[in-house]
Amino acid sequence: MLRHLTSAARGRMGGDRRTSALRRLALTAMAVTTAAATTLVPAVPAQAAAFKVLVFSKTAGFRHDSIAVGTQAIRDIGSANDFTVDSTEDSSAFNTSNLSQYKAVVFLSTTGDVLNDTQQSAFQSYVDGGGGYVGVHAAADTEYNWSYYGQLVGAWFNSHPAIQQATVRNEDRAHPATSHLGTTWSRTDEWYSYRTNPRANVRVLQNLDESTYSGGGMGDHPITWCHPQSAGRSFYTGLGHTQESYSDSNFRTLLLGGIKYAAKAANADCRPETGYTALYNGSTTGWQQAGPGSFSNSSATLTSSGGMGMLWYSTKQFGSYSLKLDWKLNGDSNSGVVVGFPATSDPQTALNTGHEVQIDATDSSDKTTGAIYGFKAADITARDAALNPPGQWNTYELLVEGERLQVWLNGAKINDFTNTDANRSLTQGYIGIQNHGSPDVVQYRNIRIKELTTVTPSPSPSPSPSPTPSTGSAPLRGVASGRCLDISGASQSNGAVVQIWDCNGRTNQQWATTSASELRVYGNKCLDVSGAGTANGTAVSIWDCNGQNNQKWRLNSDGTITAIGANKCLDVVGSGTANGSRLHIYTCHGGGNQRWTRS
Template sequence: MLRHPTPAAPARDAGAGRKASVLRRLSVTAAAALVATAAAIPAVPAQAAAFKVLVFSKTAGFRHDSIPAGVQAIRDLGATGDFTVDATEDSAAFNSANLAQYKAVVFLSTTGDVLNATQQTALQSYVDGGGGYVGVHSAADTEYDWPYYGQLVGAWFNNHPAIQRATVRNEDRAHAATAHLGATWSRTDEWYNYRTNPRSTAKVLQNLDEGSYSGGGMGGDHPITWCHAQSSGRAFYTGLGHTQESYADPAFRTLLVGGIRYAAGAAKADCRPETGYTALYNGSTAGWSQAGPGSFTNTDATLTSQGGMGMLWYGTKEFGSYSLKLDWRLTGDSNSGVIVGFPATSDPNAALDTGYEVQIDATDTPDKTTGAIYGVKAADTAARDAALNPPGQWNTYELLVEGERLQVFLNGTKINDFTNTDPVRSLQQGYIGIQNHGSGDVVSFRNIRIKELGGASPSPSATPTPPGGATALKGVGSGRCLDVSGASQSNGAQVQIWDCNGQNNQKWTPTSAGELRVYGGKCLDVTGAGTADGTAVTIWDCNGQNNQKWRLNADGSVTAVGANKCLNVSGSGTANGTRVNIWTCNGQNSQKWTRS
């Protein structure tokens, strides 16, 4: 891999005097321990534990005196959390054979340039191939000359004020890292400002209240902990963890182990970027009414069902085309659901008869268990089971309603795709409710939020006419349109440029989920979730993955979210049939598109 010139150094973690002070505090014993861990970790399989984690704490800049405490804390967490831990400061551990034994690697307060080009390639292949990355604190002060690492960590460190107490706001209380926390968390740490805001590319789990301390420099929107998918892998970062005391704090230790379990794939979460949602419930039940028997308690911004069978429904407004997200948790083999598309009613059974229930149930027949459209269409059970957290843990639903089409996403994975054909029911207008099923069925809900959409998309089985909002994408450099070769509707059909002709194979619809759809149910897709320059772009059944997410930029470029590269005409070609791929964004006209 080519190395890139190092940019002008930002304000790093501390001054030279402080570094010298920390180095003086390193004991002979600690120094010996660092030497002992310097050998590459041998490739030995996990035994009793469910998975293995590699902790990497090499520093080429400022060194935190909290690193030994952090390594020990992660070892302790592994001992009680069913994973084993290897720790090293030897970059030689970053080779494909060695990394293959780990489910996640933790960059624990690393600083500076710690990997060479070969080791960088190994880490990228590991994560993109399905591995996990966890960055702690100054992991964001690492590898400034490697663009992929900037994408992986989410944002690079810029500067920080003095250590002080601040208020952390917990935006997401379903993720395993933050579900144990209240709405806010007051703690002392060293609060980083970052060069960029990661909100557009990652799911922000926590942000800082800049009014609660001095020196915040992010303009009021200050993410401090986040997660995101990285090709086929997962990435988690927290800016917390500067102080030795952090690693003795039970709340921080739980955050840390939750991030590790997410990165390792042991805990599922919806880590897709999320903006533009309005809270329907986040502690206040204003606008909600109970229909039928039973009720919900409302404590700690959490609704918990009791008795029934009834329904708590939001009666302030009917919704047509929207994305509804909510977090839910079962206790044991309980039963509940989310009901959409019903007219105003005080009878929960009438709502079930006139709308559709997306089921929540640990065990039942396929058409009546989690992810099913109750009694109508079972979920994709393989996808559902792979995405599902068990009873006692939080899950996140997205119900995406576009016209008469209802798609169900569980922890970011699409598990059902249903189109209403019943003339008695309609999803294009109606209310939203959550079910309290009965005595013994205990289900909790948090953070119910909605984003209304502008139009409706037909189902994949609908006649392939362009949906509302469909448009051609014309290449600025070529004057030709983004085109599905041969007007094919097959998975894997090549995308190219061709003379603009107004046909359906040149009509692309941007969706709220970040897709570019063609024929209604096919998505512009980066082949194999690749990230390398030149990776082909095709069409494929829409599946909600990051390799089908695109960002339309103000400068006319179109960014592949999963790869963080631009939609590109191969070789800057202009001829009919020139193929389209992804390439490092360069501002050239071969990467510029206009909508017409």
């Protein structure tokens, strides 16, 4: 980062680093952590493995001849990466006691109806309670009559053409499953098409270029994706039909990254993402270097050298927006994202008039990763839980609304800052990334922005009292389904799935409207439009109440409920009426799947 230098510190231009002894200690510890996280090494029998994974490959329909080699490949991947693998085709393994020993369960080309109702319930509780799900290829051809599974896998199989070569576009190159790949990947496989496009409810990691093969038909064609599932995580890839896939090092690394994400051994931002415009995804058009040093540009990746300088997007100033970017440090390096500054050729002026969101592996709490440099430290506990170590990619979201700046790291909120400095303003300004100087090396990918049309007033720096309930807590019953608005698994975690379920009067179905136009459950969680999205199909979940427009709702006289920030209605996906059908927002049309009654 560009330090706010005192006169004494300016002479060395390095900022207030730790002593050399502490720095060497931090570097040593970090090198050990990075090597353990990224290097394929043989398992050491004398040590306990980091976690266990269950591979499940039962088939009640078509059986793939790649299952045996796939199971062995996952065993080999585990042996090389400090996790152990059990495999089974016995559905009775799906009970609460047995599942509790695993960090993730891999559905390897399962087909048909493979779990009974009791086993389904145990698995749903496992995932919603924090377990991981990994679906491979025909996992999408499974459990068509279980709506929860459809949500978990993301989309069900529809059809496929003959096995052939196609180009895979790697849409997200920060996720541990895809960060090793270039922007495109040509390979041969059996390419699934799906009954629905999952993009509105998942983070798409890879999509197919349908112009490179015959028999697509989806247009926008996701093929690999991930998403949070209540307190758990879900990862799916449609790749993996052929036996040859499992000897392909790129595909094996994709599987490793998906398993590590699902098992919470690596982090990624898997929230659905729509409506963003690329500022950098290979082209530096519109960017200018200020100050010394530079960024090289190769394989849609910017790599810093020298400094202290800043590469800034000079084409346009931004007001309220969501800025996302992927970054990776090389060791104990230093960088930052600078926002809200006027046009300048001097990077120090940018820091004196804007704010920097710090990227630094080691420093004082208000000057390390996630901090608003010199102003407010990140929530260190939340930051540490979400942070991938140097050598691995991370994703920032910087949400700027008026003078409020929120920082999200790999999908977890780690800072919430309100500017009160009269000499600085977040309401209009430019965006830049820093090259701090030798030997600091940082890389950036996929810098994208979504401008916001509404602005939420900045909150008080300290939590304010909860708005006064304007109605008592009561269920909201869907007119078409007769089922109640429900939190899956009675989870109270941020991001927990909102669905419909048989009305039962429990606390996870009790909703209160407040004077702030919120719909609250559990007293402190609000119905929330994911990522402040405004597009049709944007998922809804619950989140800590924060007063933003994506948590404001209007109950209309016709029974519809309007998301004020998006001007769209609360809608049951696909007009579903079954238990577990999810909720999203959609253009208001007054249908039964958009109307609700108090009961």
